[in-house]
Amino acid sequence: MKDALDWSATGALPLVGLLNRGARQGEWHLYTGLDMTRRLEIGESDILTFERLSPDKSPFGLLGDTRLLVRRDADITCVR
Secondary structure: OOOOOOHHHHOOEEEEEEEEEOOOOOEEEEEOOOOOOOEEEEEHHHEEEEEEEOOOOOOOHHHOEEEEEEOOOOOOEEEO
16 A cells, blocks of 8 residues: 655655744744754645644654655755
8 A cells, every 4th residue: 555645756855743834924834853943944835745643653652743745846944
């Protein structure tokens, strides 16, 4: 069975983290660790699709998280 997000076929960039709306319209923040000190700022138009992960599939445990597929040429900003 193929993964619902088959990133190899699309050439998209897979990312996993805690997803939250950004302060600006059309912006999303993806926190890459539980300490929430580092985030990726991603434009909504660069997100191809997403999937909420259940706690049993999530590296963040009970918090769950989100797996995104992002355009390879997306303008992503890393903030610490």
